[in-house]
Amino acid sequence: MMGTEGRLRLLKTLSLIGVVFTGLVILVGAWTRLSDAGLGCPDWPGCYGRLVVPDAEHAMMHTPDTPLEVFKAWVEMFHRYIASALGLLVIAIVVMGVSLRHQPGFPWLVSLSLLAAIIVQGAFGAFTVTLKLWPQVVTLHLLGGLTVMVLFLWLHLRLRRFVKGDLTLGGVPAPRRPLSPLWGLAVLVLVLQLALGGWVSSNYAGIACQGFPTCNGQWWPSTDWSEGFHITQSVGPNYLHGQLHADARSAIQLGHRLGAMVLGLMLIVLVARHWQETRMRPWLAGLVLVFTLQFGLGVANVVMWLPLWLALLHTAGAVAMVVAMTLSVWNWRTLPVEPAVLNRNQTIMTT
Incomplete structure (x- = not known):
């Protein structure tokens, strides 16, 4: 036993x-x-x-x-x-x-x-x-x-x-920092970007925009956002290879690209806000590194016309991104607040 x-x-x-x-x-x-x-x-x-x-x-x-x-x-x-x-x-x-x-x-x-x-x-x-x-x-x-x-x-x-x-500690849970609005927003943006990535894949819109950073040779191509993000579409057809027309798929791909930009900006804000916490620096740096690699894989998939091995690496990048964010959130919540950071926060509150 x-x-x-x-x-x-x-x-x-x-x-x-x-x-x-x-x-x-x-x-x-x-x-x-x-x-x-x-x-x-x-x-x-x-x-x-x-x-x-x-x-x-x-x-x-x-x-x-x-x-x-x-x-x-x-x-x-x-x-x-x-x-x-x-x-x-x-x-x-x-x-x-x-x-x-x-x-x-x-x-x-x-x-x-x-x-x-x-x-x-x-x-x-x-x-x-x-x-x-x-x-x-x-x-x-x-x-x-x-x-x-x-x-x-x-x-x-x-x-x-x-x-x-x-x-x-003596039967009492150890103190943890509550999830701040900034961290909560970062997690939300990541979830939305992952959902956009799934939407791109499930609608076969991975190469709907040829070329990067432009889409089909244009900075703002012809798109159909209402059809591309029409989530109440009927159930019944066989969706293998997708059912949407080209402009709708371009809108989905463009939305995913814009989402990547928003996520990148969100991570920059997150790093700027918490970089003074020396214990958090490795986790924040890892998070940014994984995002950078994932962004590069996304660009490479478009430029190289979505080869199977590269598309799988992009999926692996999404998995790594989720792991990196989870570890960052965990460590931010559980690591003791450094005295310098605590003093700075108290100073801000008193002023």
Whole structure:
């Protein structure tokens, strides 16, 4: 029978594995989408009614109007297999945490939030197939995957502090700075930019604007913003390769570019505001570095006409951006306020 200490160490390890594993699942999902394999299996959770890819004869009998493409079907099923394994990992973490849930400071609520998120994410996976790659669901599916990864990371960080014994002081939670409006705004801008990136991908608008920094040779090209961001579009058509016309896709791509500029400016403000906190400098510098690399990857995707390997790197950059922001927020909230910063803030308040 595993003791409490051993159980906590195992939970800490499993939560870190969950962070890496979730990143892998997100990348495989991107590979599935970029390979046009999102509908490689027309049903869910099986593939032509089976848990493994069947032969062409069975597939024809099951769904006559959707011919089997073996490679795409296996890509889609591989994504489902590893996503299911991730779900089992979450369940294992929650079950292991049941006996620890009453200990002061144990992140039980984070564990339950992770379980709820993985269930919702599984539902989005089903809707992605049954609603024929409806862009709204595909975008939410991406955001859901990133949410699961953040929860895994937050759980790991909480468990690390809990194991070290500094999360509670005499049974009282250690003080943490509340999330300031500036940090909250930075997180919101990042979430919106990630949603825009998902919207670009789900509507196949990655190269709707050829060239950079101009779009199709113009600084402000012909666009259709109302159609490009018409989120109440009907459910039913097959959205593989998209349904929008060129001007609508150009508007989506241009919106994503503008969002990147806003996010970059937001990070500059964030760094300028908190650079005097020496303990925060490595995290802020890392955040800006990841954003710079991600911006460069976005430009390269446009210039090089969206090769598969580069598009996957851009997705990996989004994952890294989320991790960098999460770690920055965590450290800003938990690191002790430096005396010089505290004195400066008090001076500002008194004047």
